[in-house]
Amino acid sequence: MPSDGSSNKRVMRWGILAPGGIAETFVGDLQLDPATRGVTDVAHRVVAVGSASGQKKADDFVKRMYTTKEQVEEAKAIRTYGSYDELVRDADVEIMYIASPQSHHYQQIKLCLNAGKHVLCEKPITINAEQIRKLSALSKAKNLFFMEARWTKFMDIFREIVKLVHEDKILGHVYRVHSDFGQELPEDHRLYFPELGGGGLLDCGIYPLTYLTALLWDHPDNQRARPRVTGSMRISPKFKVDEDSTGVLQFDKINATGILTVNMRVDLHRPAFHTIIQGDKGDILVHGTHTSRPTAYSIVLKGQKPVTKEPHIPGHGFFWEADECARCIVAGKLESPVVSHEESIFAMEIMDEIRKQGGLQFPEQIERAD
Amino acid sequence: MPSDGSSNKRVMRWGILAPGGIAETFVGDLQLDPATRGVTDVAHRVVAVGSASGQKKADDFVKRMYTTKEQVEEAKAIRTYGSYDELVRDADVEIMYIASPQSHHYQQIKLCLNAGKHVLCEKPITINAEQIRKLSALSKAKNLFFMEARWTKFMDIFREIVKLVHEDKILGHVYRVHSDFGQELPEDHRLYFPELGGGGLLDCGIYPLTYLTALLWDHPDNQRARPRVTGSMRISPKFKVDEDSTGVLQFDKINATGILTVNMRVDLHRPAFHTIIQGDKGDILVHGTHTSRPTAYSIVLKGQKPVTKEPHIPGHGFFWEADECARCIVAGKLESPVVSHEESIFAMEIMDEIRKQGGLQFPEQIERAD
Structure with missing residues (x-):
């Protein structure tokens, strides 16, 4: 983890929503020194972790991920929560990383945007195109950055x-x-x-x-x-x-x-x-x-x-998308040109069409966009 | 070319309809000694060649394909025709090999079957499923062997x-x-x-x-x-x-x-x-x-x-389907279980469906089955 003291480095403060396997990979990448990939303008720090399965799960995640002496010291500053409502109220979090299954993205992104947080959310961004169209509009109305974690495109x-x-x-x-x-x-x-x-x-x-x-x-x-x-x-x-x-x-x-x-x-x-x-x-x-x-x-x-x-590839490769989020937020951009809202909407429209022709409908509670 | 004198060997007498590139490959394979592929029960001989572009084209084909001293001698017995009507009237031909483009298969197979010839016809067997269904019925009515030259299946x-x-x-x-x-x-x-x-x-x-x-x-x-x-x-x-x-x-x-x-x-x-x-x-x-x-x-x-x-593979590999034709005819079979009429019909039905969904229609004169 890079020192926060570097005068030219903007350290992005992340909140982690749903600390499961994919969040482990993501946080592992955030912990890598950006210098190992030639990055000097931005860095990342996890400041809060929230689990819907209780605070212990969030605590366990931090314990599991922060193991060296230096990391353990750093982890003392990480706040943990047993609910997402509490997590998104954490005033120190700038951007939420949503690592839950896609069934939950729509509601959780809405929760985060409405709480004034920028959002990076795992793929696929939603269940259908209607949901992402609404979220794109909401992020613009709230003046918040919002991106699908299509990390491959940043490699x-x-x-x-x-x-x-x-x-x-x-x-x-x-x-x-x-x-x-x-x-x-x-x-x-x-x-x-x-x-x-x-x-x-x-x-x-x-x-x-x-x-x-x-x-x-x-x-x-x-x-x-x-x-x-x-x-x-x-x-x-x-x-x-x-x-x-x-x-x-x-x-x-x-x-x-x-x-x-x-x-x-x-x-x-x-x-x-x-x-x-x-x-x-x-x-x-x-x-x-x-x-x-x-x-x-x-x-x-x-x-x-x-x-x-x-x-x-100096790690798993999630850090590049995290760097992009940080840079966009610093620049006041609401979306990245690399994975634009337009592209995420297009992808979901293609998925909708394939599902329509293929006859796959998900349960109503995860298809709806209200 | 194997000697016809072998007492146990049944020599199939072929007529070649449309002597173009694919017919060259086929006849080249017929010229190979069946013993090189371990076959002793059947052999093949071309007895007639017909071109719709004039007898000269048939003559040129024979000249091109029969070049060794032995082959030149053999070729003297091959009759050439400048029309398919004449070719199918050649009483010595047992089975016709049709090597024309698929647009012409339906009419030419009908011509051959109606003239009392067994038929091996290049793939795809017809333009659509209706045509092959009619041809299958005709071959049965005429008690003649009929197969699509789907040679790959015999390899x-x-x-x-x-x-x-x-x-x-x-x-x-x-x-x-x-x-x-x-x-x-x-x-x-x-x-x-x-x-x-x-x-x-x-x-x-x-x-x-x-x-x-x-x-x-x-x-x-x-x-x-x-x-x-x-x-x-x-x-x-x-x-x-x-x-x-x-x-x-x-x-x-x-x-x-x-x-x-x-x-x-x-x-x-x-x-x-x-x-x-x-x-x-x-x-x-x-x-x-x-x-x-x-x-x-x-x-x-x-x-x-x-x-x-x-x-x-001791040659191009067309000989195996030719061997199958010979054996089926010797056994009095009207179709081969390896490339059955049912399979050829099934394939054309799949093709029809893909074309229907893909929006490809051929000119009426080659789609019709009358």
Whole structure:
């Protein structure tokens, strides 16, 4: 954890809502010295943690995450709460990190924004597009920063790939992008529960969709023109959520097709490349066991020897999105251009359409936007 | 070419209709000695060749294909015709091999069957399901053998893969099969012409569909139960055929998904595996630059070192389907159980559905079945 004494460093004060597994990864990344990733303008500090399952769970989280002598000292200043209502009233918290399942995002983001907190919320941002549209309007009305935690987009490797395709145009005309997220999940995993907004599409599909969105929807020649969308789902008769989903996005304006596939029963392609970007000059294959966390990519140009690049990632990689939040807030921005409200709304609209065609409806209490 | 003198060998007498590129490959395979593939019961001889573009084209074909001293001698017995009407009247021809574009199959198969010839016809067998249903009925009425030249299904490597999945069950429960056929085709290729039944789906898509059909529709637990089908197409505004198509087949009875993708603008995945079969115990990856001609496969079981098998293929691989035709005819069968009429009809029904959803209609003169 960097010292707060640095005169030029703006230290963002975070509140953690729902201290589970994903919050552990996030806070672990916040604890890394920003200098290890070449960042000197911002830093991060957790000042409060709240659990809906009682204060002890929040205390345990802090104990678990702050273990070195220096961390234990730092943790003494962290306030813990047994309810979110108390957490959001903590005046010292600037920005809330929401790490709950998607079923709870809509209500919790509203709670945070209404309490005057900036918000970074885990993906998928909501259950449907209506919810995110309302939240976007609320954040603007409240003059608060609000972003979906689509961390992959902030990774150097992801930005490199997009630059190679859009600016350097090394693949020529990109005709097809296929991005897949397959993972074998045990049957007690939260994604098997419809009341938590489970199923493969929303939770895992957001990453393949992130590739298609960045590469095709946001293609300089496409200018965010909307694709035609076709969706197919295989819904588990036992669990009532999608075990397998496919979305095909036809970008007629740029003569390109995006395919997203997701599966909760089988792991990623072995050997694992999860995304293939195909142009008339060659392909880029993106590697990694999780589509959310690309670790390397291969450039395979026609008639040339493949080149594989594996950039160093100094941690899990959540810190980049945290840095972005801090910088946007310092600059008075209400949203990031990297994961804009428009992009989050677009993604949820695509998800809505695939679910509509696939026949997946979540329980009314998590679909509503009131 | 094997000697016809062998007493136990039944030599099938072929007529070649439309002597173009694909017929060259087929006849090249017929010329190989069956002993090189361990076959001793049947052999093949071309006895007639007919071209609709004039007898000279048929003559040129024979000249081109029969070049060694022995072959030149053999070719003297081959009759050539400048029309298909004459060709099918050749009393010595037992079975016609139809190598024309799919737009012409329906009328030509009818011509051959009505002339009393058995038929092996290139894939896709027709333009739509109505046409193949009528042809199946006609072949039965005429008591003639009739088969779609879906040669891939007769290859040892293909049969090995199906056996590993269905009988040996080495992948456990198969949850997903994705088969892709991408090839970059020049803009003067016949597949850019709608009046020839062009586009990626019918011509290239039949191979990915062959994998899904063999592995899922014909899965012992599925018993040919019909899948739900979703189709998406990107139709070239310039050429009015599909450059990119996707079909998703949901086999709810066996909790499995089949995905077929096809693209006329980009080559297959580099490094090229075109088909991935994913089960809860691992994957099989099928390799080859063309989905039609698998050359190797890798078995990637969880926690085990991948094993790659590359069976020897003693030629291009068309001879196995020719052997099957010969054996069926000798046995008095009207269809082969490997590529049954039911399977060809099923495939065309899937194609019809994908085209309907994708919005691709061919000119009336090739869609009709009268």
